[in-house]
Amino acid sequence: MAMEIEHQEGYHLHESSIFGEVQIADEVVAIISGLAALEVEGVAKMSGNVPNELVSRLGMKNLSKGVKVEVSPESVMIDLALEMKYGYSIPKVSGQVQERVKSAIESMTGLCVERVNVRIVGVAVDKPQKSQKSQKSQRTVHVVKK
Secondary structure (H helix, E strand, O other): OOEEEEEOEEEEEEEOOOOOEEEEOOHHHHHHHHHHHHHOEEEEEOOOOHHHHHHHOOOOOOOOOOOOEEOOOOOEEEEEEEEEEEOOOOOOOHHHHHHHHHHHHHHHHOOOEEEEEEEEEEOOOOOOOOOOHHHHHHHOOOOOOO
């Protein structure tokens, strides 16, 4: 079964079969990449550019946020922009992201991933929040009867 890849608003996988043509859009590869990256422990969120941020503020979900996909005749290259959770090893988590994304794209699409570039654009710090119980206890008034 021969496979040929073309790029025109997506990936067209031409397989010599009686069933027809399979087409995978760039957006699908980007979504797979973003979801795979988010599965890695230590990744806080994907970080997109200004138009992506605007889309999310308007209430629309953009599952390819922070992902750029480039294709050549032989392979695919992925650029990811993400925020890490504070306290995690950046080299270790970045390596896990690269492995997870490469594996997901290759197994789900059959495309060969040449490179997965990870760019850390921020660190997310959890803000400690006071529980409602502790806030209530601070408001407790003791009444003494005489």
